[in-house]
Amino acid sequence: MTPGALASQLLQVALALALAPLLIGWVNQCRAWLANRRAPSILLPYRTIRKLFVKDAVVAENASPLFRVTPYVVFGAMCCAAAIVPSLATALPFATAADAIALVGLFALARVFTALAAMDVGTAFGSLGARREMFVGFLAEPALLMVLFTASLISGSTSLPTIVDTLSRSALGIYPSLAFAGVAFTMISLAENARIPIDNPATHLELTMIHEAMLLEYSARHLAVLEWAAALRLFNYSCIGIALFVPFGIALGSDMPAIVAAAPILVAKLAVGGACLALIETLSAKLRIFRAPEFLGTAFLLAVLGMLVKLLLGS
Amino acid sequence: MAPLPALVIVIALWLAIGVACIARPRDLRIVRALFLAGAVAGVALAALAASALSNPPQSLVLPLGLPDLPFHVRLDSLSAFFLILLGAASACISLFSSGYFRSEEGAAPGLVGLQYHVFVAAMAVVLIADDAYLFMVAWETMALASFFLVTTDHRKAEIRRAGYLYLLIAHVGAIAILLCFGVLQGGRGDYTFDGMRNVLLGGVWPSIAFFLALAGFGAKAGLLPLHVWLPEAHPAAPSPVSAMMSGVMLKTAVYGLVRVTFDLLHIQAWWWGVAAIALGLLTALFGVIFAAVQTDMKRLLAYSSIENIGVIVAAIGLAILFEANGKPLLAAIALTAALYHALNHAFFKSLLFLATGSVLHATRERSLGKLGGLIHRMPWVAWLALVGTLAIAGLPPLNGFVSEWLLLQAFLFTPSLPQTFVNMLVPLASAALVLAVALAAYVMVKFYGVIFLGRPREPELSHAHDAGIRERIALALLAAGCVLLGIFPVNVIGALDHVNAMLLSTRVATAGESSWWLLAPVATGRSSYSPLVVLVVIVAVVLATLLVVHRVWHGRVRRAPAWDCGFPLQTARMQDTAEGFGQPIRQVFEPFFRIERHLPAPADPAPTYFMRASDRTWGWLYEPIARVVERLARVAGLLQQGRIGVYLLYSFATLIALLFFVR
Numbered sequence: 001m002t003p004g005a006l007a008s009q010l011l012q013v014a015l016a017l018a019l020a021p022l023l024i025g026w027v028n029q030c031r032a033w034l035a036n037r038r039a040p041s042i043l044l045p046y047r048t049i050r051k052l053f054v055k056d057a058v059v060a061e062n063a064s065p066l067f068r069v070t071p072y073v074v075f076g077a078m079c080c081a082a083a084i085v086p087s088l089a090t091a092l093p094f095a096t097a098a099d100a101i102a103l104v105g106l107f108a109l110a111r112v113f114t115a116l117a118a119m120d121v122g123t124a125f126g127s128l129g130a131r132r133e134m135f136v137g138f139l140a141e142p143a144l145l146m147v148l149f150t151a152s153l154i155s156g157s158t159s160l161p162t163i164v165d166t167l168s169r170s171a172l173g174i175y176p177s178l179a180f181a182g183v184a185f186t187m188i189s190l191a192e193n194a195r196i197p198i199d200n201p202a203t204h205l206e207l208t209m210i211h212e213a214m215l216l217e218y219s220a221r222h223l224a225v226l227e228w229a230a231a232l233r234l235f236n237y238s239c240i241g242i243a244l245f246v247p248f249g250i251a252l253g254s255d256m257p258a259i260v261a262a263a264p265i266l267v268a269k270l271a272v273g274g275a276c277l278a279l280i281e282t283l284s285a286k287l288r289i290f291r292a293p294e295f296l297g298t299a300f301l302l303a304v305l306g307m308l309v310k311l312l313l314g315s
Numbered sequence: 316m317a318p319l320p321a322l323v324i325v326i327a328l329w330l331a332i333g334v335a336c337i338a339r340p341r342d343l344r345i346v347r348a349l350f351l352a353g354a355v356a357g358v359a360l361a362a363l364a365a366s367a368l369s370n371p372p373q374s375l376v377l378p379l380g381l382p383d384l385p386f387h388v389r390l391d392s393l394s395a396f397f398l399i400l401l402g403a404a405s406a407c408i409s410l411f412s413s414g415y416f417r418s419e420e421g422a423a424p425g426l427v428g429l430q431y432h433v434f435v436a437a438m439a440v441v442l443i444a445d446d447a448y449l450f451m452v453a454w455e456t457m458a459l460a461s462f463f464l465v466t467t468d469h470r471k472a473e474i475r476r477a478g479y480l481y482l483l484i485a486h487v488g489a490i491a492i493l494l495c496f497g498v499l500q501g502g503r504g505d506y507t508f509d510g511m512r513n514v515l516l517g518g519v520w521p522s523i524a525f526f527l528a529l530a531g532f533g534a535k536a537g538l539l540p541l542h543v544w545l546p547e548a549h550p551a552a553p554s555p556v557s558a559m560m561s562g563v564m565l566k567t568a569v570y571g572l573v574r575v576t577f578d579l580l581h582i583q584a585w586w587w588g589v590a591a592i593a594l595g596l597l598t599a600l601f602g603v604i605f606a607a608v609q610t611d612m613k614r615l616l617a618y619s620s621i622e623n624i625g626v627i628v629a630a631i632g633l634a635i636l637f638e639a640n641g642k643p644l645l646a647a648i649a650l651t652a653a654l655y656h657a658l659n660h661a662f663f664k665s666l667l668f669l670a671t672g673s674v675l676h677a678t679r680e681r682s683l684g685k686l687g688g689l690i691h692r693m694p695w696v697a698w699l700a701l702v703g704t705l706a707i708a709g710l711p712p713l714n715g716f717v718s719e720w721l722l723l724q725a726f727l728f729t730p731s732l733p734q735t736f737v738n739m740l741v742p743l744a745s746a747a748l749v750l751a752v753a754l755a756a757y758v759m760v761k762f763y764g765v766i767f768l769g770r771p772r773e774p775e776l777s778h779a780h781d782a783g784i785r786e787r788i789a790l791a792l793l794a795a796g797c798v799l800l801g802i803f804p805v806n807v808i809g810a811l812d813h814v815n816a817m818l819l820s821t822r823v824a825t826a827g828e829s830s831w832w833l834l835a836p837v838a839t840g841r842s843s844y845s846p847l848v849v850l851v852v853i854v855a856v857v858l859a860t861l862l863v864v865h866r867v868w869h870g871r872v873r874r875a876p877a878w879d880c881g882f883p884l885q886t887a888r889m890q891d892t893a894e895g896f897g898q899p900i901r902q903v904f905e906p907f908f909r910i911e912r913h914l915p916a917p918a919d920p921a922p923t924y925f926m927r928a929s930d931r932t933w934g935w936l937y938e939p940i941a942r943v944v945e946r947l948a949r950v951a952g953l954l955q956q957g958r959i960g961v962y963l964l965y966s967f968a969t970l971i972a973l974l975f976f977v978r
Contacts, residue, residue, distance in 0.1 A: 053868045060877035062770060064690045066701070068872075069857075076856035080849060096833065097848035098711070101720050105711040106849075108756055112708055115760045119891070121877045122688065122769030127891030134760050135899045138753035145749045146742065149727060158727065158842040217877060221864050293903050300746070307742040311730055 004254035005091040009083060011259065012092070016082035016239070019267070020231035021045035023238065023274055030278030031202075045231065052224035060121040060217050070117035071218070071225040077110040078232040087239040088262045090161040091254035099158040100148040103240075104141060107192070110229070111137045118214035129213025132289060136198060136210065139296035140191045146303035147181045147188065151244050153310050154178070160243065168247035176313070180306030182245045186280075187299035189237040191292070194230075196281040198292055210289075235270075242269050318367035319375050319390045319443070322398070325360045326439045329353060333432030340425025343417070347424075350413035353432055354406045360439065361402025364395040368813050374445060374509075381448075387507050389445035392813035393578065396654060397442045397570045403796065404562045404661045405435050407789045411669045412555040414785030415676070422467045427553070430467075434460035434559065441567050447496035447506040454492065454567075458485040461564060464556040465548045477547035484544045488534025492571070495527035499579055511579045521580055525587050528575040529594070536568035536624045539598045540932045545621055546605070550613035550681070554672025557613060561620045562665035566657050569627055576635060577650075577818040585639035589737060591632025592744055599625030599751040604904045606758045608897035608928050610683050612671050615762055616664065619707065622751060623660045627653050629748065630722050633729070638819060640732055647815040647823050648836050649725040654811050656718035659706070659800055663715060666703035666793035667762075670696050673782040673790075674766060678775070683762075683893035688771040692779040695787045697767040702794040704763040706801065708756040712846035712853075714800035717807075717834070719752055724842055754900075761896040770887040802846050804834045894926070901928055909934055 025042040032039035041047075059068065083094040084103050098106065115130035152158045154175060155166035167178075191198040194211035201211070215226055243250065249265035251258035287295060332353050339345050367373070372391035380386045390398075412431065416424040437460055440453035462485070466478035500506055501514035516524065534541040549557045576583065602621030609615035630653035637646035671681075673696045680686055690697035706713040726745040730738050771777060782790070800807055805824055812822040829835050835843035864870075879885050901908060908928040915922030954965070 053864065056869075056871045056873050058873050058875050061874050062688070062691070062877070064768070066690065066768070072857040072860050073853070075860055076853040079856045080852050083852070094848070094852070096835075096843045097845035097852075099842050099844060101723050101842075102711050102716075102844055102849065105709070105716050105720075108708070108753070109705075109710045112705065112710060112756055112760055116764055116768060119760075119764035119768040120690075122887060122890050123877050123879070124885065124889045124891065125880065127764065127769065127895075130760065130764060131891055131896050131899070134757040138750070138757045141753040141756075142746050142749040145723075146746055149742075149745065152727060153730060157840055158724070159840065162840055221868065225860065225864070290899075290902060304742045304746060308739065311738055311742070 002254060004256070005093050007256070008089040008091045008251070008254045008259050009093055012086075012088050013079060013083050015088065015263070016232060016235055017079070017228075019270070020235040021049060021228065023235050023270055024231045026271060027234075027274045027278050030275045031281060034278055034282040045227070049224045049228055052219075052227070053221050055220040057220035057222055059219075059222075063121050063217070067117050067120040067217070068222065070113045071222045071229070073113045074110040075225050075229040075232075077106045077113075078229045078236065081106045081236045082232055082239075084160055085236050085239045086161050086164045086243050086250060087266055089251035089254060089259045090165045091251075092161050095159055095161045100152060100160055100163070101145070101158055103160065104145055104148065107144075107233070108137070108141060110233070114214055114226075118217075121217045123217065125213045125216050129210055129216070132210040133214055135289070136191050136292055136296070139293055139300070140188045143184055143296060143300040143303050144188050144192070146300065146307055147185045147244075150177050150181045150303065150306045150310050153307065160240075164243045164247050164250060165252055167244065168250055168252065174245075175310070177306040177310035178245060180302050180309060182241075184299040184303035184306065185241055185244070187295065187302075189241060190277075190280065191296055191299075193234045193237055195277065197284045197287045197295065200286050238270055238273050239266075242266070242273065317373065318363045318370070319373045319388065321363050322360065322390065322439070322443065323375070323377070323388065325356050325363065326436045328356050329432045329436040329439070332356065333429040333436070336425040336428030336432065338425070340423035340428075343424055345425075346416065346428050347413045349428055350409050350416075350431075353435070354409035354413065357402045357406030357409055357435070359402070361399045361406065364390075364398035364402060365810075368392055368395045368399070368810060370395075372817075384448055386449040387445035387509075388440075388443045388449070389508070390443055392817045393570070393574060394442050396811065396814050397566060398439065400566055400658055400661050401435070401438055401442065401563050404665050404793075405559065407792045407796075408555050408558050408562070408665055408669065409435075410792070411558075411672070411786050411789035414783040414789075415555055415672060416553070417676075422469075427464065427467055430460050430463045431556065431559070434464060434564075438563060438567055442570060445508045447493075447500070447508070447511075451489070451493060451496075454489060457564065457567065458482070458489065461552075461556070461560055464560075465552045467553055467556070468551070474551040477544075477551040481544040481548040484534050484541055488531045488541065491527045491531030491534065493531075495524050495531055495575065498524040498527065499575070508579060515581060521582060522584060522587065524580060525576060525583075526590075528572055529591065532568040532571040532575075533594075533628070536565050536572075536628070537598070537602075537621045538594060538624065538628060539601055540936050542598065542602070542621050543930065543932060543937065546609075546614050546617040549617035549620070549668075550611055554613070554668055554675060557616075558665040558668035558672070561617065561668055562661040565620060565624055566661060569624070569631075569653070569657050572628070572631060573650075573653075573818070576631070577638075583635045583639040585636050585732075585734060585737070588632045588634070588636030588639060589740070591635060592629045593632075595625045595627070595629030595632055596744060596747040596751070597625070598622070599629065600747055600754075601625070601907065603751050603754040603758060604900060604907050605930065607754060607761065607900040608908070610893040610897070611681050612674070612683055612686070612762065612766060613668070613681060615683070615758065616667055616671065619755065619758060620660070620664060622755060623656065623664070623707075626719075626722070626748065626751065627656050627660070629744070630656060630718075630725070633722070633725050636729070636732070636737065637725075640734075642728075642731070643819045643821040644823070644837075645725060645728050645731075647812075647819050647821045648721060648728075650815060650819065651808055651811050651823050652718050652721035652725055654814060655721060655804075655807065658807070659714040659718050659797070662793050662796040662800060663703040663706040666790060666797065667700060667707065669786070669790055669793070670700040670703065673786055674779075677779040677781070680773070680776075683765045685773045686766045686771075686776065687769045687773075687887065687890065688767070688776065689779060690767045692771075692776065693767075693781045695781050696790065699787075699790040699794045700767065701763065702797050704759045706797040708759040709752045710756070712801050712850040714797050717801055717804045717844075717846065720844055721836070722748065724836060727842075757900075761893065765891075765893050765896065769890045772887050772890070802850060803831075804844075804846065805829045805831055808834070897928075907931070
């Protein structure tokens with residue numbers, strides 16, 4: 001491990017931590033503009049998190065220690081994930097410790113802990129949310145792995161930096177198999193990040209919410225950490241998408257000037273991605289929960305199709 | 316002393332402990348001490364086997380058995396690996412049992428002790444048997460001992476029924492295994508395994524032998540469609556016995572399958588592998604989907620065992636596929652995944668079954684609909700069970716994830732095979748595997764959340780008490796096993812490599828770029844995983860976040876009632892139930908189930924809701940067979956007239972017929 005690689009690793013995690021709430025703020029702003037409303041400040045998520053940290057935590061009387069430790073575990077898993085996903089550079093020493101399959105495992109770890117904590121207090125909404133979250137999770141997880149498998153078949157590696165390295169050096173503009181995978185990945189990201197059409201991050205209408213239902217009992221610093229973790233999750237998914245499908249501009253290696261040059265490109269891509277997300281959310285309506293299998297089943301089939309294209313046509 | 320004779324002595328010791336148990340069957344103190352002695356014997360067995368893991372095979376002829384047909388035993392790396400599994404798991408289960416059995420429940424503790432120790436000893440003999448004769452004797456002893464253990468509480472009709480079903484399918488399987496050995500000896504009449512290794516079968520015979528083995532061992536392991544005994548027998552047995560059956564006995568079937576396929580048979584055809592993968596994945600999906608709709612905690616775990624066995628068999632199938640195509644390193648990775656998963660399953664499934672035993676003792680309740688909130692009453696059991704839950708859900712950095720990771724890696728190598736048609740099936744196969752694993756997480760959240768989290772669904776649960784000290788130690792040891800197996804995969808694979816070296820003449824741990832902390836089966840550029848680093852980073856981030864949050868801001872906490880959404884009349888019964896958790900699965904996978912549903916009419920004054928989702932295999936396989944058997948029995952019944960004159964006439968006619976033929 002060279003000092004340069006370590007620096008790029010730390011820089012990348014720090015950037016993810018810092019920019020994640022900004023991405024949420026940007027998406028919310030775009031949503032507001034598209035809905036012809038006046039937008040809140042782009043810095044609002046930071047202010048919310050700070051406000052929540054200052055408040056006294058209110059914990060339900062029958063909550064177990066599991067409930068209190070969960071936010072930190074989820075945050076830890078998301079930080080780990082942020083250290084694996086190449087956003088600025090492909091020189092990531094930590095990525096040898098966890099590859100694409102482990103990345104999916106880390107997301108699952110966060111999901112299982114959130115669901116268990118939601119069931120801990122024993123309110124109807126918490127367990128309902130937990131059930132739905134696991135339901136969406138088991139539909140989305142195979143599809144996500146199929147997408148990652150398609151990419152790893154192209155590069156012959158499951159290590160994310162190697163995949164990105166191969167893809168960004170490839171002569172082919174875009175692989176046909178990855179085109180299928182890209183559509184599938186977009187659909188999965190919407191589901192996994194509790195976005196319309198699977199879930200609605202802005203609602204607290206009890207019967208339709210999934211992710212928010214699980215966080216209903218959380219307050220103050222626990223909620224702040226969870227919100228931050230959710231922002232990190234969106235950031236991670238965006239970076240996976242960018243790294244797999246539009247990797248151009250990422251620093252291949254660990255020399256500082258390239259990494260510094262990669263940062264504005266990343267921010268620009270995230271801005272475009274966030275605007276697209278807001279557009280998708282504005283244009284679609286939320287699905288009933290039992291339409292979710294169809295939606296994610298389509299994503300899954302597209303991902304498998306991408307893999308078949310890769311295997312049969314070799315491209 | 317050489318390990319093999321010492322092993323035989325340990326096994327004899329188990330039998331002696333068993334016999335000693337019935338000297339004073341109702342004296343709980345003595346029986347408990349004897350169980351403790353059994354645990355020590357288990358540790359000794361595991362230690363002996365571990366010392367022999369890297370040795371060349373050792374054989375011994377025991378002066379027992381029939382005249383001219385002595386018992387052959389042999390200890391090689393494969394046997395040693397499964398003996399370690401048996402010794403370690405049985406030590407923990409025996410320790411748990413020494414604090415578990417009570418005199419007021421079912422059979423006398425001493426009687427259970429006898430059956431239990433005979434069962435363990437028989438499993439150990441299965442693992443070291445080196446001829447078909449001893450193997451079958453031990454196999455049947457194992458089946459019978461476990462049958463008696465299943466029917467411990469034989470006064471209940473449904474338990475007798477479960478036991479009968481178990482015995483029936485165990486014997487169907489045993490017949491297939493017997494026929495398999497018959498094929499393997501190739502007409503020479505030499506039933507030692509050494510003799511079978513030297514036979515070169517030709518034509519269709521190897522395939523017949525393989526599929527007989529798959530059917531025979533599959534019946535014991537719970538492969539589709541011979542799985543029906545498992546969800547009946549496992550819940551019927553006392554919890555330590557369920558743990559033993561699920562954690563260890565199913566692995567003897569895995570052992571048998573590996574032994575026959577990779578050791579006794581010389582060649583493998585690639586399409587056997589495809590068949591095993593298909594059957595294994597189908598079983599895995601079937602098991603996990605049924606686990607999701609169960610409302611009895613032990614049935615849920617039993618179905619989850621079916622899932623895990625399916626995964627193991629799929630991994631074995633993949634190993635066959637690679638080996639038949641001349642890729643021993645990839646075959647070794649797949650076989651390592653299979654054996655690793657077998658070891659993991661022994662740990663986390665024993666842990667969870669034992670935890671249900673503690674819950675059962677504390678609450679006398681097996682139905683998920685009547686449990687809840689036990690993390691407050693039984694913190695030890697709950698926190699230790701959480702480790703098992705996370706491990707079985709396949710989450711990093713615990714052990715379930717490692718075997719899953721290895722298996723997925725092996726699947727990703729399949730496109731290098733020459734069979735185009737197989738290459739096309741890879742995406743489907745790996746997708747089915749991932750779906751099964753993701754569903755397992757769903758099932759385990761349901762299992763853990765409904766039992767241990769939330770609020771107690773019944774007022775009686777407030778009297779629940781935590782497990783005793785021996786039970787706690789046993790659970791803690793198993794949980795520690797789950798963590799260690801998860802964090803140090805390279806060391807475990809290094810030990811497993813002796814098996815690979817013996818069966819496939821290759822090694823995994825030294826092939827790639829693995830070091831003590833990093834698992835890289837082929838090369839770091841290809842794939843690598845280091846659970847230790849992942850764990851350290853997560854723990855470090857958690858601690859750092861806690862510290863920063865508490866230092867920069869504060870750590871104040873106020874307790875208040877849970878938010879009721881403005882509806883103050885909520886009760887504990889309004890929590891999501893086990894049925895509720897099963898509902899989405901029932902809806903999505905409806906074709907898998909045979910569903911009987913009764914919904915009350917809108918104006919029904921006493922509404923009742925009834926729903927049962929049952930297994931379709933009963934309808935299309937077992938019931939027709941049962942009808943045929945019944946019809947045949949009725950035809951045969953015509954012979955039975957009940958009059959002695961008629962029977963004498965039969966004898967007379969037979970005699971005349973025989974004389975006619977022999978003449």
